[in-house]
Amino acid sequence: MTGDLQTFADFAGELADRAGDFIRPLFRQPIEIVSKADESPVTEADRGAERVMRGLIGERFPDHGIVGEEFGAENPDAKWVWHLDPIDGTKSFITGSAQFVTLIGLTRYGKPVVGVINQPVNGERWLGVSGRPTVFNGRAVTTRACADLGAAALYTWGAECLEGENGPALRRLTESVGLRRFSADGYAYGLLAMGFVDIVVDDDLKPHDYLALAPVVEGAGGRISDWDGRAIEFGVGARTLACGDAAIHARALELLRG
Incomplete structure (x- = not known):
C-alpha cells in the first residue's frame, strides 16, 4: 500500500493545483452567490473547482469513489474514496478573505490515509499521509507543546x-x-x-x-x-x-x- 499512497498523495497535489487554477481568477471578483437548501452560500468557484477534480479522478482512477460537497456521492462504497470540499470557508471567499481552503481527503475502507489542506491564493499547502510526517510546502512541520x-x-x-x-x-x-x-x-x-x-x-x-x-x-x-x-x-x-x-x-x- 506504501506505493499506492505515494501515487495518491502526488495525485492529490495535482487535484489541488487544478482546483486552485480554477478558483484564483474568481477570487475578489464579481460572482453570483446562491443559497443552498441549508442556506449556506455557494458560487461557481465552488462548483467549478469540484467539477474539475471529479473529472480528473474519473479519468485517472475510474474505480475510485467520490463524495463532494456540491455534487454528492459516486461509488461511495469503493475501497478508495475521495472526499472533496472545493472551498471550505465560502463565506470567507465571498467576503474577500483568504482564510478559505480546498480540502481533499482519501479514505481506504472509510479510514483517512491522505489529506490535503490547500490555500490557493497564498500558495499554502499542507499534505498529510498516513504514517508519514506532515509537510507544509514541502517541509516537515510539527505541532507545539502546550500542556496547560x-x-x-x-x-x-x-x-x-x-x-x-x-x-x-x-x-x-x-x-x-x-x-x-x-x-x-x-x-x-x-x-x-x-x-x-x-x-x-x-x-x-x-x-x-x-x-x-x-x-x-x-x-x-x-x-x-x-x-x-x-x-x-x-x-x-x-x-x-x-x-x-x-x-x-x-x-x-x-x-x-x-
Whole structure:
C-alpha cells in the first residue's frame, strides 16, 4: 500500500493545483452567490473547482469513489474514496478573505490515509499521509507543546456556535483557554499542524469537512478525534476536536462532555 499512497498523495497535489487554477481568477471578483437548501452560500468557484477534480479522478482512477460537497456521492462504497470540499470557508471567499481552503481527503475502507489542506491564493499547502510526517510546502512541520489548557490558543468555526445545541459544551472549553479565535474553518487545522494554534474544535461537520484533516494533524504530532474520543473515519467526526499536544486533549474532551 506504501506505493499506492505515494501515487495518491502526488495525485492529490495535482487535484489541488487544478482546483486552485480554477478558483484564483474568481477570487475578489464579481460572482453570483446562491443559497443552498441549508442556506449556506455557494458560487461557481465552488462548483467549478469540484467539477474539475471529479473529472480528473474519473479519468485517472475510474474505480475510485467520490463524495463532494456540491455534487454528492459516486461509488461511495469503493475501497478508495475521495472526499472533496472545493472551498471550505465560502463565506470567507465571498467576503474577500483568504482564510478559505480546498480540502481533499482519501479514505481506504472509510479510514483517512491522505489529506490535503490547500490555500490557493497564498500558495499554502499542507499534505498529510498516513504514517508519514506532515509537510507544509514541502517541509516537515510539527505541532507545539502546550500542556496547560489555560495557555492554549483555540479556534472554532464561529461565535454563533456558542449559542447552538452544543453551545454549553463549547463555552466550557472556549472559556478555559488563554486565547480564542473564530471563523478559520479548515485553515485553522493547518495552523495547528504548524504550531501556531493549540486546539481546534468544531461541530456539525460533514465527511468532506473532516476526513482531509486527520492525516495532516496526526502527521504533525497532534491528536484528533470526535467528541467521544473516537478516531476520525467516515461517519465519525461530525463533532471534531484537534489538539497539538496530546496532554490537553483528554482535558478538553472532559470539558466538552461536561
